[in-house]
Amino acid sequence: MKKNSYMALSKLRRTKMHTLLLGKLIVAGLLISCSGKEDLKPLPVDPGTPVVVAGPPTDKGWSFETTPVWADEFTTNGLPDAAKWGYDLGGSGWGNNELQNYTNSMNNASVNDGILTITARKENVGGNAYTSARLVTKGKGDFLYGRFEIKAKLPSGRGTWPAIWMLPTDFAYGSWPKSGEIDIMEHVGYDPTNVHITVHTDAYNGAIGTQKGDAKKIDDAFTAFHLYRVDWTPYAVRGYIDDQKIFEFVNDGKGYATWPFDKKFHLLLNLAVGGNWGGAQGVDETIFPKAMEVDYVRVYKMIEK
Incomplete structure (x- = not known):
């Protein structure tokens, strides 16, 4: 009787652990599904933010049109x-x-x-x-x-x-x-x-x-x-x-x-x-x-x- 009781109790504990783990996985999946893929991307850069260029520009040897504008x-x-x-x-x-x-x-x-x-x-x-x-x-x-x-x-x-x-x-x-x-x-x-x-x-x-x-x-x-x-x-x-x-x-x-x-x-x-x-x-x-x-x-x- 003791051996059978022990085995039944162990089986019950394993079942509860599996159920708890499965519950956590389901909750995590729901969170990912609700948040959407966009949250996994970096935040977009504000297009109005000026880009700061470090150092002087390169002289590209610009020329000019020959007819006045x-x-x-x-x-x-x-x-x-x-x-x-x-x-x-x-x-x-x-x-x-x-x-x-x-x-x-x-x-x-x-x-x-x-x-x-x-x-x-x-x-x-x-x-x-x-x-x-x-x-x-x-x-x-x-x-x-x-x-x-x-x-x-x-x-x-x-x-x-x-x-x-x-x-x-x-x-x-x-x-x-x-x-x-x-x-x-x-x-x-x-x-x-x-x-x-x-x-x-x-x-x-x-x-x-x-x-x-x-x-x-x-x-x-x-x-x-x-x-x-x-x-x-x-x-x-x-x-x-x-x-x-x-x-x-x-x-x-x-x-x-x-x-x-x-x-x-x-x-x-x-x-x-x-x-x-x-x-x-x-x-x-x-x-x-x-x-x-x-x-x-x-x-x-x-x-x-």
């Missing part, structure tokens, strides 16, 4: 073409203690015989002692990368400050200088033979004296037209005068503080009077009116690689 040859006399140019207006000093009031008057910006003339005049308008013009392509010509060519003749005289340059259209990284600036040509009258090409960023800018740029000596910048050019690619901003490279600023891959030049920019043409740089040695009031003349503006699209 945007241009103004200034073939129609009168005011500049309103389909291509707008105006910055006013006399607030423009962040540099400048002396002019920018207008949209033909007295300050006009086209005649294939030449755009931007003229600074000594006349009191809006409480400013001078008038001039600042033409912009914002909303009418906004570009990401490309070759930019402007053929121009510069004004002479102490106190003049002409510029051919570019600003970001949307200031995606913040106010100046965080979103960048590209100066294709900049000149101050008291330093007559040096013509500058410069960039400004959050890390490198004129406000803290760290801007990156270079200059070329041009003896006849006031009496002859010269070709001012920038080639802008994901790798570098390269500056040329009469097709001679005088400046290169390379993308170091460290982000917008050093390279904000991955957003759309637009062109500006202006002639300032005085200001922190242009007026550093005073303004000769006897020289006005003074003008910057522009033969053409051409923008060539970068060919993707």
Whole structure:
């Protein structure tokens, strides 16, 4: 009796253990079935999350189309073409203690015989002692990368400050200088033979004296037209005068503080009077009116690689 009882008890225990194990397997199977296969995959990456690329980009040797994607040859006399140019207006000093009031008057910006003339005049308008013009392509010509060519003749005289340059259209990284600036040509009258090409960023800018740029000596910048050019690619901003490279600023891959030049920019043409740089040695009031003349503006699209 004892042996038979022991065997019956052992059989009962084995049956309970098998039943318990089977129950656990069934529960596990139900859990897997309910959760679905998707839970076994890694979580998807948010497509809106920016991908951070470590290190500088590779120079792919980008070239440019030979036909301009945007241009103004200034073939129609009168005011500049309103389909291509707008105006910055006013006399607030423009962040540099400048002396002019920018207008949209033909007295300050006009086209005649294939030449755009931007003229600074000594006349009191809006409480400013001078008038001039600042033409912009914002909303009418906004570009990401490309070759930019402007053929121009510069004004002479102490106190003049002409510029051919570019600003970001949307200031995606913040106010100046965080979103960048590209100066294709900049000149101050008291330093007559040096013509500058410069960039400004959050890390490198004129406000803290760290801007990156270079200059070329041009003896006849006031009496002859010269070709001012920038080639802008994901790798570098390269500056040329009469097709001679005088400046290169390379993308170091460290982000917008050093390279904000991955957003759309637009062109500006202006002639300032005085200001922190242009007026550093005073303004000769006897020289006005003074003008910057522009033969053409051409923008060539970068060919993707």
